[in-house]
Amino acid sequence: MVLIIQEQMVKEVPSSTAGIYATWSRLKETAHSLTTMLTEEVGPRGLLYLRQREYAVTNPMHDENLLILGTDDATTSVMAVLRHTGSSAVGLAHFDKCSHDECLSGVHICSHDDGVAHLLNRVNELSLGYTEGRLELCVVGGFNDNRAMCEKVTLSLLNAFHKAHAHIQLALLCTGEMNTTIRGNVSWPLVKGIGVQTHSGKIFPATFTDKGPYLTLRSTRVFTGAQQMVDVYDCALGLLRIGPFNYEPHAGVELLLQQSDEVILQCLSTTPEVEGPTWVKMVREVLKHIKEHPFPAVTIFPDNRPHYFRRDSLGQWIAAELPNNNDSTPDANVQAAVQAVAGATVASTGAWTQSIGVTTTSAPPTSVAPPSPWGTAVPPRYGSLHLDCRLKTQLTVPPVVNHHYDDSLLNPVKDRFMPAWQASQL
Template identity: 30%
Template sequence: MTITIASQSLSQLPETVAEIYQQFPSLETEALKLVQTPLRIIDKPEGVLYVTQKEYAVLKNDDENLSMIGTDDATTCHIVVLVNRKESSVCVAHIDSTDDLDEELTRMVLDVMGQQHAESDFYLELSIMGGYRDEMHKSEMLTLDLLQFYNDLPVNFQLKSLCVNSVNTRTSNGINWPIIYGVAVDLQSDFIISPAKFNLNVRGPCLSLRSSRFLSSQCSLQRVYHTGEGIFRINPFSYRYHSQMVDWIHKSDDFILNNFSTSPAVEPEHFPQEMKQVFQFVVHNPFPLASVFKFNKSVKYVPSPQGQWLKL
């Protein structure tokens, strides 16, 4: 099995993203179209499923309460979209690394595949977006790692979009910035992918808890929702509590950016405040297995037609 691009097999992965665009110019053309597409502002929670960093979710187009899925705030992180046309389902993931993630990434593919398809013509549509020409080349390494992983899986993929690196970079005052930070996939429009910005009020339940995963050594890539189950699930995890967090809450935005971001110069403007909310949450819940995940049980929510998440 392998990745195909415009009916050509990616038999050997090039060593740089530039070489990929050179070998498959249609990928660059499509990526340029995407970055030039008007930004969608998602400001109403009705029908919206948001995944944050280290999360993925699977939606089917017959979900009664949800009709859009997406993510935001990706700088060096990547957004992966997998579409299964046979089952009318889509998976969106917000990935910050592939290190030791083979099992989780494989499970994500199986989740969107649903029933095993033995047909020779079965494939998943693959789109990878996010990342930019950062100084440390973290984005490019992640792009190549993801492509290598999918190319090695015994599943057919059609790479529909690769909007990364130079194509997703703009320069201002001598600093490289991502163009696309987030995307939305509309289930009612044939899984069209659009650049998107999700306001904080539409990002789903317990955002501070979910965002605190970056403090945990246990968390990798978690599935938070699948239409087949209909439940938003936050599985138990613990994190490292630092006594300095009380002080971090009152630190300057520059301190937060320089100490807790992989790309401090280009983070969204709400990043410092969001991080402080995470620290505030952790200060009040230093032992989440006792205060949040009581009896080692997941925290669960169900969506309502009005866009609310109701705790079970």
């Protein structure tokens, strides 16, 4: 349907966030109120922390486990809160750039539309039967960066909500000029993280002392180019779910691990001037994880099922038994990876031995050629690289050759990466 701002239906989203603020001045007031609030430090109890390209939805009327939804590290990304005022169902999503102008003619077009649709559908599902109330949207994050990346992400997201099949009231927009300050002649975001109180819907600036389980693994989805927004929380069971997902081995990992912190910061960050002090450490952990687990479909998700976590009596996340549901539907790409990498190998005796060590004398399975890690077409759902944007196998050329800023591991900014790579060849 349409976005609604200050009780006025929007015919078309303006072409700039400055234009939005100029047309609806009350949005500047609510944004200023948020940026002047004190930042709260949130502990682990009752918290569900989200990474980029993750979302979660709950209804506090039926979910006593979750008190706060939170996310941070929003520099060139945007955090969106969608809440139904009648049912109190609330969702938080962390969007970043997930489409490429260079690849729009390919088969892997991805935009914010799907992520917005999933978030909206989930909130509506938890609001069935409530005839009173409305949908309210709050968008926070992004600033006046020198490449206007935040502007593109924010406008893309607002247009996606504008096209959604619902009337959505834009209650808060804190981005661009209203979320920018100047520190040492450098533009800097005022709010990079938010918490959302699930019962009241209150939004506040936040940092987080504990970001939950498998944080490095979850970060690999972003750094290896996974495009889809994923729902990581089952509010009916109070379970955090992670995976399954797969990516390909990456030739550039070893080279990047050899670089200095400054090179990693300049190569892999979209906004190196404003990253936090622990950002490079996190990236190194992600790179090491990718190096140690080049085939996560085999080493981490061998049964193609999610890993589940629940809260214990102290409010900490602990591993949980897999529920009996349909989340483990096999994916053809993951199955192919398992067969190719961990499948049976033919022994010299004519018997064949499975990777788990069970030997049988029955006929060997049909030989399946392992996929080439550097050029085969990968279905978009689990493809870590765009189909025309592959890493090169030969290290006589730079292992990363494209300008796709949102795939920060796969495609660092070329002009930043080249000096580091050239120095490594001396």
